Amino acid sequence: MRRGGAETETDDPTEDYDDTHADGEAVTEGAGARRARLRRGRRDSAWTRALESRRVRIGVAAGVVVALAVALVAYFSPLLSVRTVEVEGISAITDQQVQEALRVPEGRSMLRLDTDAMAQRVSELPKARSVRVQRVFPSTVRVTVEERTPVLYFEAPDGAHLIDSDSVEFAIEPAPIGVPKLVTEHPGGYDAVTRAAVTVMAAVPPALRLEVGQIAARSVSDIRLELRDGKTVLWGGATDSERKAAVVVPLLGQPGEVFDISSPNLVTVK
Structure with missing residues (x-):
């Protein structure tokens, strides 16, 4: 196209153009034919994308079905049933007592075990302080028991x-x-004086604990430790026990028979 004596190219996509074959023959493709070819290309591309999307959906659905089938087999099949029970942490409690309290269902899948209920039943054993029940796949139940340990006794x-x-x-x-x-008027787990004596015993330093033969508790504020060598520690109440525990062992190195630490800032020895 000439404009002002110069040739210019047009950007109009509808303008005819020449396509030259390998043998040099020029072929002219009209705008309508080109648009038809582009439409066919777009249709072919859309069909390909739709086919691929369908294949993906079918694959995902098949995967879900397989996973669900595997889960159902694992949940209901005896293939994952309990074959071994491991019990840890027991000495006063017998293995038979734990097994009887567990009541493991025969042939039931590990996935269907109610481990919380099993732990609760074992924890009802009088000497069990805490219990944990775990699944260890493929076929083991592990029971971890913390037993109760006596710190005092009463006759x-x-x-x-x-x-x-x-x-x-x-x-x-x-x-x-x-x-x-423990010597007190009304010993028992629900007695306030008994509980105070237990608190005091827990505060006694380990080095001294084995030397205590008897605890005499007249009230929650009048507790004394009677040692096996004949000495007596007037502990007082359970308050300020940390400070009392810090001063009692050095104090016992002094000559005397009665060591009063009921007021740890003003200790006396008799």
């Missing part, structure tokens, strides 16, 4: 009652060697 007509650090009476049987005897 009653039916025998020695053991009390742990939570002030729980958990057994009536001979006290282990080294556990101090």
Whole structure:
């Protein structure tokens, strides 16, 4: 096209153009034919995308079905049933007691076990302080038990009652060697004086704990430790026990028989 004596090219896509074959023959494609070719290309591309999208959806659906089938088999099939029970942390409690409390359903899949209910049943054993039940795939149940440990005992007509650090009476049987005897008017896990004595015993330094033969508790504020060598520690109440624990061991190195630390800032020895 000439404008002002010069040739210019047009950008109009509808203008005819020449296409030259390898043999040099020029072929002219009209704008209508070109648009038809472009439309066919777009239709072919859309169909290809739709086909690929359909294949993806079918693949995802098939994967979901397979996963669901596997989950159902695992949930209901006895293939994942319990074959082994491991019990850890017991000495006073027997393995048989734990097994009977667990009540593991025979042939039931591990996925269907109610481990919380199983742990609750085992924790109802008097000597069990805490219980944890775990699944260990493919076929093991692991039970971890923390037993109650006596810190005091008191004598009653039916025998020695053991009390742990939570002030729980958990057994009536001979006290282990080294556990101090509690002497108080109304001993028991719900008695305030008994609970105060348990708190005091928990505060006693480990080096002194084995030397305590008896705890005499007249009230929550009048608690004394009677040592196996004949000495007496007037502890007082459970308050300020950390400070009392810090001064009692050095004080016992001094000559005397009665060591009053009921007021840890003003200790006396008699």
